[in-house]
Amino acid sequence: MNGTEIIRLFGFEVEGEPASIYPYSPVYRVKYGNQDVVVKRTQSRAESVMSYTNMLKDNGINVVTPVKLQVDNPQKYEDTNFVVYPYIEGEKYAGKDKEIYEAGKLLGRIHSYSPVSNEYNLLEYDVYDFNEEEVEESMEAIIQHAEKAGIRIDPTLETKLLESVANQQELYHAGLPHVTTPHDFKANNLVFIPEPYLIDPDNAGWIPRIFDLALALLLFHNEHEEAPERVFTIDEWKLFLSGYKEYIDLTGQEVKFWEKAKQHVFLDEVMWLMAAYEEDWQKSSQQTLFTGLIHFIIDSADYKM
Template identity: 55%
Template sequence: MSGMNVLKQFGFHTEEEPVSIYPFSPVYRVRGVEKELIVKKTQHPIEQALRLMKYTATLKENGINIVTPTKLTMANPQTIGDHTYVVYPFIEGLTYSGKEKEIIEAGELLGKIHALSHTENIFELEEYNVFDFNVEEVTESVKKIEVNASPYPFKIDNGRLKEKLLQFVAQQEELQNCGLTYITTPHDFKANNLIYTPKPYLIDPDNAAWIPRIFDLALALLLFHNELTTAPDTPFTPEEWRLFLQGYKKSVKLTDMEIVYWKKAVEHVFLDEVMWLMADVEEDWANPSQRILFEGLIEIVLDSSSYCLED
């Protein structure tokens, strides 16, 4: 489905094929009657999208700065071709730059979102169930990482990385069955999805899911600085992570079980969210900033002892 046809279905007309403002998925910035808007893919099929919108509306009603669908004269969201699209308001503000205040406020926002979760999946969001990594997949991914890194001055001990990742594969069943606390969450809490207005405002909630709480927190630890030019090139430092938790813990008290399994949760999320990024997104390696981030992520997953949940 062309971008022109997608925009037309929502009542926006353009003489030329629109250019996405995001390289990995169609995200179009358009001019509405009164303000600028964003048209993007959301969850599919439409029934799932509507459950997502009910969830985000509830967050907004409870004081969370989060985008919800713009009121239009036609359905929003709606299915167009093989995908479902939604129109959100374009949020004006500043992007994250790594200031201490920004880190604390981001942690506060995620904590408030987690604290609002019901103990049951009342919005029927998709349940996280990625516990099927295998030895062959990890072995192939490490080979791809080695190939991707080879043209650059990148420090990596592939043997040690492979050994570690294979250990993580063996932990999956334990993590799946240990009784971790699940929550509803937008599950893509990264700096590139926040606009400071001046408080942080979440602009991309479309990956919302029912997921172990510490998996969502581990994603923030590992990839908060990913894909944002105004963010530092490195992952959170241990001190920055403590600042993030300072904000987060204003609303959330983690369980003893979560504290015990935190290290394994970080390792599992590396398998799920970072391994494929390093293995399959070859073009990222041409970016020096991304290579610096990858080096830092490998260091964390090889030794995460400086990134605890407790002071």
């Protein structure tokens, strides 16, 4: 992918091929007059995402929205949409109690502004079709990656994943409340100024609300150098929830299906992460996070609503 061509779509000039400031996808920091901006990839429903984030911004939510330019923003390069956001100066997450509480409040506020239907036409969550063969293939890859890193995988993990496969249709038919949400709410997508500011809303979708909460619980510390190399502790989770619940009252149905929701989100979001990225098993921070996540999903009963 040619970073120079992408940046020039927006009328910016750069010398030579720019370096991405994010290791996992193209994110370019450039100058726009006296302002620093970021050029990054967004999803296929770019206009839907921008309408949604503009609504959040209009309601006082700290979230990036497209910079006004002389050309359309976002733009399409080949088959991929790109958008220009302001570069937000602030502090990185450091795992402080206040940061965790404020992050929970921000997610609660975001969910509180969700319409009752998918009126922004965001991507609808529909991942309820995992099968046993996929679990077996993923487990084989995970075991191989872990063995190269000198780690033994508890076989109970596969049992839990197969349980999740069996529970999919029950979750699908449970009538769980859905929300519009950025659906990638984790520490490396927040900057603290000192309040948390969401800098990557581009995975936005229409999703069961407790799935979004479970994702924050599981992967809030993923891919972040300053964050603890683990999931939230139980006390940290209670703190996050206390902020979240200032804006959201969870339903009895959500409480009933919470355990199965955690397992399902692990199946959907964490299993592939562990199976697809062998190199992460060689990084001490990700290795520690992965092993902690496995222990977590085998027994996370104390992480309640």
